Amino acid sequence: MQALDLLLTRQSFNQLTEPAPEGDALQAILDAGVRAPDHGALTPWRFIVFSEAARNDLGEIYAEAAEQSGASDDKVEKAKNMPLRAPLVIAIIADVKPSDKIPRLEQVISAGCAVQAMQMAAFAQGFDGIWRTGEFAYHPYVKQQLKLKDEDEIVGYLYLGTAKQQAPTKQRPSAKDFTQVW
Numbered sequence: 580m581q582a583l584d585l586l587l588t589r590q591s592f593n594q595l596t597e598p599a600p601e602g603d604a605l606q607a608i609l610d611a612g613v614r615a616p617d618h619g620a621l622t623p624w625r626f627i628v629f630s631e632a633a634r635n636d637l638g639e640i641y642a643e644a645a646e647q648s649g650a651s652d653d654k655v656e657k658a659k660n661m662p663l664r665a666p667l668v669i670a671i672i673a674d675v676k677p678s679d680k681i682p683r684l685e686q687v688i689s690a691g692c693a694v695q696a697m698q699m700a701a702f703a704q705g706f707d708g709i710w711r712t713g714e715f716a717y718h719p720y721v722k723q724q725l726k727l728k729d730e731d732e733i734v735g736y737l738y739l740g741t742a743k744q745q746a747p748t749k750q751r752p753s754a755k756d757f758t759q760v761w
């Protein structure tokens with residue numbers, strides 16, 4: 580796929596099944612993540628790969644977090660199953676580094692760019708996926724279990740796999756509507 584075609588056709592899809600990227604394909608996705616723009620070369624990111632049974636561990640963490648928040652049994656069960664919505668989930672963490680020069684915001688943006696790059700790398704290799712956050716990206720118990728420092732953020736959970744059916748092509752707004760030529 581040509582680079583510009585990738586940029587102009589990338590879209591998310593949430594109906595995902597096997598196969599997930601693995602081996603070299605997964606490595607290329609992770610390598611694309613660490614090519615994100617990075618002011619000061621701080622590498623302000625950390626990736627946790629949850630595939631196959633490991634997704635259940637993430638589901639347990641979500642369920643425990645939901646319980647701590649006083650969620651109903653139904654919601655706890657739903658939380659437990661969330662990571663099973665794709666065969667592969669990658670948590671992308673902004674691993675914020677101490678710096679006098681590079682603000683925390685820029686480091687979180689870099690980690691966000693890593694998510695985008697990883698989704699692009701998956702899409703370029705014929706996989707589909709969706710960047711999700713939701714309450715379990717912000718829940719203190721989840722952050723503790725994934726060993727975040729106080730200043731870190733879970734910027735996303737990238738759900739990856741193969742589209743269950745052909746994803747419909749989305750209509751996009753015109754860039755003209757958002758652009759002013761000064």
Ligand SMILES: Cc1cc2nc3c(=O)[nH]c(=O)nc-3n(C[C@H](O)[C@H](O)[C@H](O)COP(=O)(O)O)c2cc1C
Pocket residue numbers: 589590591592709710711712713734735749
């Ligand atoms: C930071 C961030 C968090 C998101 N969280 C969710 C989410 O929790 N659930 C969801 O369905 N979409 C979420 N989205 C949106 C999807 O990733 C996706 O961008 C959206 O469905 C539009 O599809 P598109 O990427 O094809 O434009 C999030 C996007 C971003 C950038």
